Amino acid sequence: MSELEEKTENGSTDASGQDASREQGKKGDAATGYGVLFFIGAFAVCFLSGWLLFPNLLYSKKEQPFNFNHALHVDEMGGCDACHFFREDGSFSGMPKTSQCIECHESQLGDTKDEEIFITEYVEAEKEVPWLIYSEQPDCVFFSHAAHVIKAGMDCRSCHGDIGTSTTTKTYEENRITGYSRDIWGKNIWGIKKNSWDRMKMDDCAECHERETGSKGACFQCHK
Amino acid sequence: MKVDRRSFLGLGLGAAAGVAVTPATWKLMDDSSIWTQNWPWTPVPPAGEATYDNTVCSLCPGNCGIMVRKIDGRPVKIEGRSDYPVNAGGVCLHGISAIQYLYDPSRIKAPLKRENDTFVEITWDEALDMVAERLTEIRASGSADKIACVTDQTKGTIPGLFARFLKATGSNNVYAMDTMEKTWEITLEKIHGGRSSAGFDLENSDFVLSFGAGLIEGWGSPVKNFKINSSRKERGSTLVQVEPRLSNTAANADVWIAAKPGTEADLALGIAGVIIKESLFNSAFVTASGKGFQELAAVLGKNYSPEAVAQTTGVKAAKIIEIARDFARSSAPIAIAGRGRGMSAGSVREFSAVHLLNCIVGNINTKGGVWTLAAQDYEKWPAVEMDDLATAAFEQAPLDSAGSMAGLFTNAGKEKNIEALLIHQANPCFALGDAGSVTEAVKKIPFVVSFSSVMDETTQEADVILPGHMLLERLEDRPSGAGVAQRVTGLSRPVIEPLFNTKNPGDTLLELARKMEGTIGASFPWESYEECLEAVTGDLWAELSDQGYAAETATPPGGGVKVDFSFIVKSQAPVEMEGEAKDFPLVLVPVDNVRISAGSLISSPFAIKTVSDNVLKGKDLLVEINPETARANKLSHGDLAVIETPKGKATVRVNLFEGIMPGVVAMAKGLGHVLDNNKYVGGKGVNINELMGPIVDPVSGLDAAWGIRARLSRA
Ligand code: SF4
Numbered sequence A: 001m002s003e004l005e006e007k008t009e010n011g012s013t014d015a016s017g018q019d020a021s022r023e024q025g026k027k028g029d030a031a032t033g034y035g036v037l038f039f040i041g042a043f044a045v046c047f048l049s050g051w052l053l054f055p056n057l058l059y060s061k062k063e064q065p066f067n068f069n070h071a072l073h074v075d076e077m078g079g080c081d082a083c084h085f086f087r088e089d090g091s092f093s094g095m096p097k098t099s100q101c102i103e104c105h106e107s108q109l110g111d112t113k114d115e116e117i118f119i120t121e122y123v124e125a126e127k128e129v130p131w132l133i134y135s136e137q138p139d140c141v142f143f144s145h146a147a148h149v150i151k152a153g154m155d156c157r158s159c160h161g162d163i164g165t166s167t168t169t170k171t172y173e174e175n176r177i178t179g180y181s182r183d184i185w186g187k188n189i190w191g192i193k194k195n196s197w198d199r200m201k202m203d204d205c206a207e208c209h210e211r212e213t214g215s216k217g218a219c220f221q222c223h224k
Numbered sequence B: 001m002k003v004d005r006r007s008f009l010g011l012g013l014g015a016a017a018g019v020a021v022t023p024a025t026w027k028l029m030d031d032s033s034i035w036t037q038n039w040p041w042t043p044v045p046p047a048g049e050a051t052y053d054n055t056v057c058s059l060c061p062g063n064c065g066i067m068v069r070k071i072d073g074r075p076v077k078i079e080g081r082s083d084y085p086v087n088a089g090g091v092c093l094h095g096i097s098a099i100q101y102l103y104d105p106s107r108i109k110a111p112l113k114r115e116n117d118t119f120v121e122i123t124w125d126e127a128l129d130m131v132a133e134r135l136t137e138i139r140a141s142g143s144a145d146k147i148a149c150v151t152d153q154t155k156g157t158i159p160g161l162f163a164r165f166l167k168a169t170g171s172n173n174v175y176a177m178d179t180m181e182k183t184w185e186i187t188l189e190k191i192h193g194g195r196s197s198a199g200f201d202l203e204n205s206d207f208v209l210s211f212g213a214g215l216i217e218g219w220g221s222p223v224k225n226f227k228i229n230s231s232r233k234e235r236g237s238t239l240v241q242v243e244p245r246l247s248n249t250a251a252n253a254d255v256w257i258a259a260k261p262g263t264e265a266d267l268a269l270g271i272a273g274v275i276i277k278e279s280l281f282n283s284a285f286v287t288a289s290g291k292g293f294q295e296l297a298a299v300l301g302k303n304y305s306p307e308a309v310a311q312t313t314g315v316k317a318a319k320i321i322e323i324a325r326d327f328a329r330s331s332a333p334i335a336i337a338g339r340g341r342g343m344s345a346g347s348v349r350e351f352s353a354v355h356l357l358n359c360i361v362g363n364i365n366t367k368g369g370v371w372t373l374a375a376q377d378y379e380k381w382p383a384v385e386m387d388d389l390a391t392a393a394f395e396q397a398p399l400d401s402a403g404s405m406a407g408l409f410t411n412a413g414k415e416k417n418i419e420a421l422l423i424h425q426a427n428p429c430f431a432l433g434d435a436g437s438v439t440e441a442v443k444k445i446p447f448v449v450s451f452s453s454v455m456d457e458t459t460q461e462a463d464v465i466l467p468g469h470m471l472l473e474r475l476e477d478r479p480s481g482a483g484v485a486q487r488v489t490g491l492s493r494p495v496i497e498p499l500f501n502t503k504n505p506g507d508t509l510l511e512l513a514r515k516m517e518g519t520i521g522a523s524f525p526w527e528s529y530e531e532c533l534e535a536v537t538g539d540l541w542a543e544l545s546d547q548g549y550a551a552e553t554a555t556p557p558g559g560g561v562k563v564d565f566s567f568i569v570k571s572q573a574p575v576e577m578e579g580e581a582k583d584f585p586l587v588l589v590p591v592d593n594v595r596i597s598a599g600s601l602i603s604s605p606f607a608i609k610t611v612s613d614n615v616l617k618g619k620d621l622l623v624e625i626n627p628e629t630a631r632a633n634k635l636s637h638g639d640l641a642v643i644e645t646p647k648g649k650a651t652v653r654v655n656l657f658e659g660i661m662p663g664v665v666a667m668a669k670g671l672g673h674v675l676d677n678n679k680y681v682g683g684k685g686v687n688i689n690e691l692m693g694p695i696v697d698p699v700s701g702l703d704a705a706w707g708i709r710a711r712l713s714r715a
Helices: A003-009 A015-058 A070-077 A098-105 A113-123 A145-151 A157-165 A202-213 B005-020 B024-037 B098-102 B124-140 B157-169 B180-192 B222-230 B248-252 B264-277 B283-289 B293-303 B306-313 B317-329 B348-360 B388-395 B405-411 B435-444 B505-516 B518-522 B529-537 B540-547 B565-570 B605-609 B627-632
Strands: A059-062 A172-175 B050-056 B065-071 B074-080 B112-115 B118-121 B147-151 B174-176 B197-200 B207-213 B238-242 B255-257 B333-340 B370-373 B420-424 B447-450 B476-479 B488-492 B549-551 B586-591 B620-625 B640-645 B648-656 B664-668 B708-714
Touching: A015 A059, A015 B005, A015 B024, A070 A157, A098 A113, B005 B024, B050 B488, B074 B098, B112 B124, B124 B147, B124 B388, B124 B420, B124 B447, B124 B505, B147 B157, B147 B405, B157 B174, B157 B388, B157 B420, B157 B476, B157 B505, B157 B518, B157 B529, B180 B197, B180 B333, B180 B348, B180 B565, B207 B264, B207 B317, B207 B348, B238 B248, B238 B317, B255 B317, B264 B293, B264 B306, B264 B317, B264 B348, B293 B565, B306 B317, B317 B333, B333 B348, B348 B565, B405 B435, B476 B529, B488 B540, B505 B518, B505 B529, B529 B540, B540 B549, B586 B620, B620 B627, B620 B640, B627 B648
Parallel strands: B147 B174, B147 B420, B207 B238, B207 B333, B238 B255, B420 B447, B586 B664, B620 B648
Antiparallel strands: A059 A172, B050 B065, B065 B074, B112 B118, B197 B370, B476 B488, B488 B549, B586 B708, B620 B664, B640 B648, B640 B708
16 A cells, blocks of 8 residues: 555545645646746747848858949940850850950040949059959869850850849858858758759759759769 | 756757757758868969960970960969970979979079078179179189089080180189980990980880880980880880899889899990800991901900809899890890989990990991980080180189099099089089088088079078079070980970069079170170070071970981990999998999989979888888898888998988899988978988999099998997
8 A cells, every 4th residue: 555545544644745745736837837938938039040140140241342234244245255255275264354354444434433443443453353253163163164055055144143134243142151152052041942043052053954964963073 | 937957958949949940050051061171271273264385394304395284374284295206295293293393492582692601682783793793803813714613414505605604704614413424425435436425216126225224213314215115015125124123114124134233334245245256246337337346355255254244243144145145136226324314424334335235236326226416506606705814714724624523522622722613403512422522512612603493402502692593484495315316405485474583594694794794794795595595596496486396307317437346345444332341241222213303403392292101201211122131130121220331321211122132222312302491302311422422433534433332230
């Protein structure tokens, strides 16, 4: 026979004992309540910071050395490849050098502040413009523009979007950990994309390769 | 409110759950993986436009045509030039690392002068004034003949300008580092008469008998010979290698003959004796062109019978006879001398004994044989203007009548003192035998001027440094030599703006001459070295500058050749080693390693990285000995040991190798540099020249040392 049964049988269970156990039950409820409260609080704080604060903390904002009007230049020059051309050996020239720009901008052509910065700080100082490149990929990625643009006939827009019609340069958001642009992962923090140019991660390359060639491709095609 | 364990649990779980349903964790995982694959501190070469510039590698006498790949004007890679006659697209590991030489931490970045024990930077004007004033003073005191100049070689317009400068000041003391080329020239002159350089048509030979020539260790023109050797099998050509150790060339050869070191000449004479005795020689050629053949045949018959030679060399008599027959019965046999890379002189006795084999089979100036190439004659210099001082001083005998550097530095500090020494692309304090004494001698020279690009051992002793451009920054003509059977002149040209405040030594000399005024200035009428090169190369310039080289067709020189066999009979005394066998029971021999540069050039950090752990481990040099030698000296593999010779001692480690003769110790050449700032190469290993002295060859006056007696004991 248990002690409690014995006590009850003997009528010797006193009231104080019963109070204590009730008290204990109440205390337990309160602690669980706090636990839940803390859970909800912590959840809410972390949830909100994860969505709202984290993306702001992860990226630092940088401005380009000066504003560049792509739309105007495309109009004047007649296409992306006027400035971003293929060299004779098939390699892609990428960002134009100051020497290329000088072909037109030896001295100021218009009256914008941006062009003035370009002329005084770069052309006259014989320096290259330290453009921040939105589409810069890590060095462990080999990418041939020639294979995509010349061979496969893709247009620049498929990966670079509507940059050609932009009139200003947007703020460059640099990932504080990787040092690469936010455009690689995509503006959407979950990495969800609507357009083919919204993200430039490996999966995006693979997705297009699978669609177009029937295979995601082998590792060494891009990681040499 | 009481915060207890459950609250914390709630907090933790809440935080975890909260984070889990945000993108933070997943995004951070992705970002950190990207970060770890692209450490921000790892340098990434910038991308840019790729261009190629043609030039000629001047790191060794090979003179290969190279292509420099540049990204936005920055050299990033060296490749062989496939349309170049010497190397046909190939390049060696020193050539591919030529870019490292540009950024070498020992590079001299501006003119320097010595102040007590340090160097201080000065302007070019100050430096040139100092040198001009000092040389003018020496001339005025009637000691113009005590100005000496040491260069790496004699061919080409830059050595030409140095010789001209010395002549205009009144000195005929121009010395070049000893190589096998010089010994071959002397040998050919003694046997055939007239000055010519040796060309070896190995490509067309079907039987190569090599007396220690390291055909794949960088002998002669290295890449050319690598290529010739790799096509050997398909050409059906045989290689017989005579060498006391199983070098790479010996391992690659069809037959390896381990003759005792220093007995190569005896072996060659023994083989010649068999060929003559068995009438396998080319009697038509010998009768038509030879002099003193009967006398020679008698001496060989008497003193060099296969049995006697077997005694001297340790090679079995039957083997000697077999090699002799195979050699003589081949259609285009060739015998070559010049140990290792051929960057040391060697003895005339040995070279002429080897060349005797070519002479008796009549393989001189024929396809697959040895060619007597006339010296390159494209340089057209105007006469040197000399004032009375210069004319009088130039009449004086040179400081060393044999033209040997060993002699020059033995005399330095003695009565025939050198008053001033000009050094260009040579490093005698490292590369000459008994380097320690050479350094002491150089220290005693009152005025030393270095034109070097790097702070090497000799430049450290200079009073004034007029730093030169490095390869890839400098313009220079590079005439072929190094035993190539074709006359090719290459143009080494700048592919990059000079990185530092240096000058082309040609320009430095022109400016120096102008500062010295008078007839000296007048002897150098060109505005710049480029103008001088263009003027001096004359008709060749258009081709040189257009194509980057000018090549003659590779055909044997015409005209008959005479053979004086009596010279071979006369030069019979073998070159003995220094030291007594009772004190020094072992023989130390230097070994050329294809990965370590020889002569005055210092290896690049890349080249040193590729050296095997059995040659250089950390900072320790390993000497190679046979396990039998190790047992006799109570040593095992990897042990620290002290090697002692009559010239000095050093601490080394031991590498056991079955492929070396018992009693012989082999040590790699080209290590043990003492270099300011260059921790990649400096302080690694031991310089064998600290342990070996020069032995002056009785015929040539050049250093003929091939080994030294030594002892080895546990450290
Ligand atoms: S063999 Fe000589 S010349 Fe040719 S690439 Fe090598 S170092 Fe240069």
